[in-house]
Structures are given as structure tokens and as C-alpha cells.
Amino acid sequence: MMARFCPNCGNELPDNAAMCVKCGKMLNEASNTTNKNSSKKKGLPTWAIVLIVVGCVILIPLIIIIILGVVGYNIIKDVEPNHINNGSIFSEGRTLEGTINDTLQNDDIRITLNDTLMYSSIGSGYFVNTPADGNEYLVFFFDVQNKDDESESISYLDFDGYVDNYETNPVILLNDVDGTKSLSATLAPGMKTTGYVAFEVSTDWKEFEIRYDENMFDDDDDTFIFKVVNPDA
Numbered sequence: 001m002m003a004r005f006c007p008n009c010g011n012e013l014p015d016n017a018a019m020c021v022k023c024g025k026m027l028n029e030a031s032n033t034t035n036k037n038s039s040k041k042k043g044l045p046t047w048a049i050v051l052i053v054v055g056c057v058i059l060i061p062l063i064i065i066i067i068l069g070v071v072g073y074n075i076i077k078d079v080e081p082n083h084i085n086n087g088s089i090f091s092e093g094r095t096l097e098g099t100i101n102d103t104l105q106n107d108d109i110r111i112t113l114n115d116t117l118m119y120s121s122i123g124s125g126y127f128v129n130t131p132a133d134g135n136e137y138l139v140f141f142f143d144v145q146n147k148d149d150e151s152e153s154i155s156y157l158d159f160d161g162y163v164d165n166y167e168t169n170p171v172i173l174l175n176d177v178d179g180t181k182s183l184s185a186t187l188a189p190g191m192k193t194t195g196y197v198a199f200e201v202s203t204d205w206k207e208f209e210i211r212y213d214e215n216m217f218d219d220d221d222d223t224f225i226f227k228v229v230n231p232d233a
Helices: 029-038 046-077
Strands: 083-085 088-090 095-098 103-105 109-119 135-146 152-155 159-163 166-168 184-187 192-202 207-213 223-229
Touching: 095 103, 109 223, 135 184, 159 192, 166 192, 184 192, 192 207
Parallel strands: 095 223
Antiparallel strands: 083 088, 103 109, 109 135, 135 192, 152 184, 159 166, 159 207, 207 223
């Protein structure tokens, strides 16, 4: 058997020596160092890395979508006054109400109801207009002014009526009524016109509501409503 010597000082050592008695060198340090190096922790396995990457790819866009949704909801909620229709936002038009001798107006148009009269017939001779038995004509006389900076058209066809809460449409008469033509004009800015809108109603009608919509297809525009009652009811 070969003799053992201390690798640090060269002192001859017994076969079973674990330390040099001369310099104190531990003879198993090399093996301890090797064991320490071999016991170092290994990195994450590949499957764990893949799961982390996939999770980030899915979660990050989801978080962004949630944040944008919350922000968008808060923006829409803070818009006043508004309506949401088919994903779009638009402001609500006003309802303006009056009766005989009242004037309703906005930035575009000014409408005055001068009078409301009832007729059993209108005209004479070959051009007489006669309602059905038990009915009469209810005629509204208006003054209209265009307040817009562009030309504005207005017609009796822009009006509709509700007699005792039932819808009814204007009638076309062949004659002027008390010297007033049916309401139909295209007004230049600032200009005015006078005209009538007529309905055929039962003689026992009680309440009538006539409405003018600037644009029936646009809820942003105002609605003008004039209400009258039958003095004979």
C-alpha cells in the first residue's frame, strides 16, 4: 500500500487519517466541495416554463379587455342627457306644449296656434267639402316662422293628431278656409307663413292633440304639441 502525504504540507499521514496533524488540513475537503457542487438546485422544468408563457398570453389580453370595458362604461354613463340606441349615443329632443294663442319655438322654428274652429262643411257649389255623417272638420290655424339660417320646409303632412287618444291624420280639402290656404311652404331664413291643418272628427269629440315633429326619424329634434278641448262636449 502506498503511503499518504498531506497535499498541503507534505507530511506523511496514516492510512485512515482525516486531517493532517501537522498543518490541520482536512483531507476530505475536495470530496465535500464536489458534493456541494453536485447538490446545486436545478432550473424550472420545461413544462412549467411553457405553462407560464401560455398563461401570460391568455391573461394579459383578457385583463386589457376588462379594463377597457370598465373605462368605456364609465364614459357612457357620464354622458347626460343621452339615450343609447343600437350602440349609438344621441341627445333627447324636447316636448313643447301649448294651446290656442300659444307660441312654441326652438332655434329652428316658431309656431303659433291662432285659433281652432269646427265646420260642418267647407266651400260652396261644386267645390264644397262635406264630412261623413256624424263627423265635422276640426281646423287649426297656424303662423309659422323659420328661425334657422337655412331654408326650412313645413307642410300639413308634417302634423298628426290624436282625438280622444286615437290617432288620426290630416285631411286634404279643396278649398281655402276663411281665406287661409292649407299649410305648405318652403321658408327662407327669417321668413313667415300662415296656413291651416284640418282633421275630420266625430262631432262628440272631447280632446284633441295636434303634433308637429321637425323630423320624425330623428329623436334629437323637438316635438311641438298643441292641445284643445271641445267647448260643446
